[in-house]
Every structure is written in structure tokens, then in C-alpha cells.
Amino acid sequence: MTASESDLEDRIRALLDARADSASICPSDVARAVAPDDWRPLMEPVRAAARRLVEAGEVEITQKGDVVDPASAQGPIRIRRARTG
Template sequence: MSTPSPAEMRSVLLDLTRRRGPAKTVCPSEAARSLAPDGWRDLMEDVRQEAYRLADDGLVDITQQGRAVDGRTARGPVRVRLR
């Protein structure tokens, strides 16, 4: 299995958030599972980093308990929401 590119990760994250809608969130693991059903855990950090870049670009929010946070400094699970 080849590692998905950053562009593929971005595409999946954006597709999932768009399908879910602006009031809902997705877990980064959903994107990782979509990209690599058997090896998704190995992708988690890369998918999270790509989600943070999408937030930097103003396309999504990284959230915890419904509030936007900086994913790079947040502790614990985060979710991704369309901005």
C-alpha cells in the first residue's frame, strides 16, 4: 500500500466535511479509514497535520467540545468542521 499524498488527504477531509455539512463535524480517523481501511492508524498524524493546514487556509475549523481550537496545541481528541 502506498501512502496517500497530502493532496489526497486534503481532498478526503474536505469531501467528508462538505457531505456532513457546516453544522456537523468529522473525526480525522474517518478520513484515515477512508484512505487506508487496514492501515488507517498509521495515517492519523499525517491526516491531523493536513487538517491543521486546512484550518490555516481558512477552509475548516478544528474543534473540541464544539469550540474552535488550535489543533497543534489542543490536548485530546479533535474534530474537523467546515468553516
């Protein structure tokens, strides 16, 4: 299954909408929701979708609870709604 960029962005939004405002999701949550049997190839496209949503001001990427620069983030990340204040 091939997911478009907008499909992945929409799935990130939908998964975040289904959780508490303070919750975060893992990119694998998104990949598994799109392609349960073959989700691993979607990991980098999901991370790219998250980076686009960061640029749009919709989400933040975190590591160990701290917001990180999505361009330099390596290793496990989480995606959460952008927080103000």
C-alpha cells in the same frame, strides 16, 4: 498505502461535503476512508492536513465543541467547515 498531503486534504473536503454544513468529522473517519485496513498510521498525517486547511481558512478544529488552536490541540479533535460570524 501512502496518501499524499493533497489526497488527505481532498478527502477531508469530500467527507465534509457529504455531511450537513454544521457537521464535523473525526480524523479517523478520514484515515479509515483512505486505508480501511491500516488507518492508524495516517492519524497524524490527517491531523497535519487539517492544520493546513485551518491555515487556509477552510476548516476549524474543535474539542468538546469549542474551536481550538490546532498547534496546541492534544487528544481527540473534530474537523468542521470554517464558520463565519
